[in-house]
Amino acid sequence: MFLINYSKLCVQPGPWLPPAAWTRLLALFQLQLLHLLLLPQPLFLSYPLPRVFHTVVSEPGPGLPWYSRVGYVDDQVIFNYTSESQRVEPRSVWMAQNEDPEFWDFQNFWAQRWQAWFNASLNTLRELYNQSEGFHIIQMITGCDLREDNTTWGFYQDSYDGRDFLTFHKETMTWVAADIGAQITKRRWDAEIGDYQHWKRYLEERCIPWLRSSLEYGKETLQRKVRPTARVSDRSSHDRLTTLSCKVSGFYPRDITVTWLKNGESRQQETYSEGILPSGDGTYQTWVTMEIDPKIKAHYSCQVEHESLLEPLSVPWEPSNSLIPIVAGVITAVLLIGVIIGVVIWKKKHPGKEPGMRGFPGLAGPLTYL
Known part of the structure; x- marks a missing residue:
C-alpha cells in the first residue's frame, strides 16, 4: 500500500509557490543542468525566458554540492547559490552592475529558505521509498515567459530519481500528476486553494517583472548575433559508403538549421545530428552527418540557416579524387x-x-x- 506522511511531505507552503519540488533527473549534476538548458523551447516562445534550477543530492562530492540554486535567462547564468558558499553570487556582469545589494540579499534569503525546505523533502522521500543509502536526487525547475501578445506563460516541473512527479499548469490552475504517489499529493494540493494563488502570484508578480528587467539589463548580450562558420569533410564508412560531415561553429543565438542537400533538395530524413552544444566561448556548435554511396554521382552541399545570416550559407562538398595517390x-x-x-x-x-x-x-x- 502506497502511503505518504503529509506532515512531512510537502504540506508546508514553499517560499513563494506551493510546496513541491522534484525536477527531472540526470545522473550527474552538471549534465542534468546542461540537458535541461539545451531542451528545445516551445514554438510559441518569443523571448529569452528565466529559469531557476534547484538541485539536492543525498551524496555530495567534489563539484557536486548538497544543494544548489542556479538562475538562467535564456542560456546565460545570472546567479548561483550552493550549500557550500551559503551566498547568492552574480554570474553575469550585466546583472551585477544593474541590481542593487537589496536584490541579492532578497535572493539569498529565499535561497536559504529553499535549502532548509529541500532538506526536509529529501529525508521524507527517502523514507517514503524506503531508501536509506545510495545516491538520490531531487530537482525542480521553474520559469516564465512573455509572449508577443503580452500574455504570460509559466512552468513548473519536478521529479525524484528520474521519476516525474508533478507539473503545474498556470492556465488551468491545476496540478498534473505523473504516478500514483503524485496523485495522492495532487489531491492534497488541490484542496489547498491558497497554494494556487501562491504560485500564480510568483509567476505574475515576481517572475515576469524579473524577466522584463533582465531583458533590459542583458539586451546587448542576449540580442547579439554571431555568424556561424561551416566546414565539410568526408570519411569512409561501412559497406563502401562515405560519411559526409558538416561542422558548424561559432554562432549565437543557439537556434540554427543545418541541412544536407542533394542536387539542391533537402535530405533531412537521411541526416544525423549531434545536437547543439556550447563551444565554451559563449557561442554554439553542431555537427550534421549523412551517409552516401560515392558511386552515385550527385552534388552535395551543407546549408546553414541562422538569424545572423541575410541568406542561407551553402558549403559544397568536393569529393576527394582517390586516383591522385595512385597516379603519384x-x-x-x-x-x-x-x-x-x-x-x-x-x-x-x-x-x-x-x-x-x-x-x-x-x-x-x-x-x-x-
Whole structure:
C-alpha cells in the first residue's frame, strides 16, 4: 500500500509557490543542468525566458554540492547559490552592475529558505521509498515567459530519481500528476486553494517583472548575433559508403538549421545530428552527418540557416579524387625504375667507376640518397 506522511511531505507552503519540488533527473549534476538548458523551447516562445534550477543530492562530492540554486535567462547564468558558499553570487556582469545589494540579499534569503525546505523533502522521500543509502536526487525547475501578445506563460516541473512527479499548469490552475504517489499529493494540493494563488502570484508578480528587467539589463548580450562558420569533410564508412560531415561553429543565438542537400533538395530524413552544444566561448556548435554511396554521382552541399545570416550559407562538398595517390605512386615507381636502369647501363659502360655528380649527370650524390 502506497502511503505518504503529509506532515512531512510537502504540506508546508514553499517560499513563494506551493510546496513541491522534484525536477527531472540526470545522473550527474552538471549534465542534468546542461540537458535541461539545451531542451528545445516551445514554438510559441518569443523571448529569452528565466529559469531557476534547484538541485539536492543525498551524496555530495567534489563539484557536486548538497544543494544548489542556479538562475538562467535564456542560456546565460545570472546567479548561483550552493550549500557550500551559503551566498547568492552574480554570474553575469550585466546583472551585477544593474541590481542593487537589496536584490541579492532578497535572493539569498529565499535561497536559504529553499535549502532548509529541500532538506526536509529529501529525508521524507527517502523514507517514503524506503531508501536509506545510495545516491538520490531531487530537482525542480521553474520559469516564465512573455509572449508577443503580452500574455504570460509559466512552468513548473519536478521529479525524484528520474521519476516525474508533478507539473503545474498556470492556465488551468491545476496540478498534473505523473504516478500514483503524485496523485495522492495532487489531491492534497488541490484542496489547498491558497497554494494556487501562491504560485500564480510568483509567476505574475515576481517572475515576469524579473524577466522584463533582465531583458533590459542583458539586451546587448542576449540580442547579439554571431555568424556561424561551416566546414565539410568526408570519411569512409561501412559497406563502401562515405560519411559526409558538416561542422558548424561559432554562432549565437543557439537556434540554427543545418541541412544536407542533394542536387539542391533537402535530405533531412537521411541526416544525423549531434545536437547543439556550447563551444565554451559563449557561442554554439553542431555537427550534421549523412551517409552516401560515392558511386552515385550527385552534388552535395551543407546549408546553414541562422538569424545572423541575410541568406542561407551553402558549403559544397568536393569529393576527394582517390586516383591522385595512385597516379603519384605509379609515377614515382616509374622514375625509380628508370634511375636504376640508367645506373646499370652506366656501370656497364664505365666498369670500375662509381657514379657521382660528375660521372652521372642528373644525380646529386650516391644512389643511397635517392
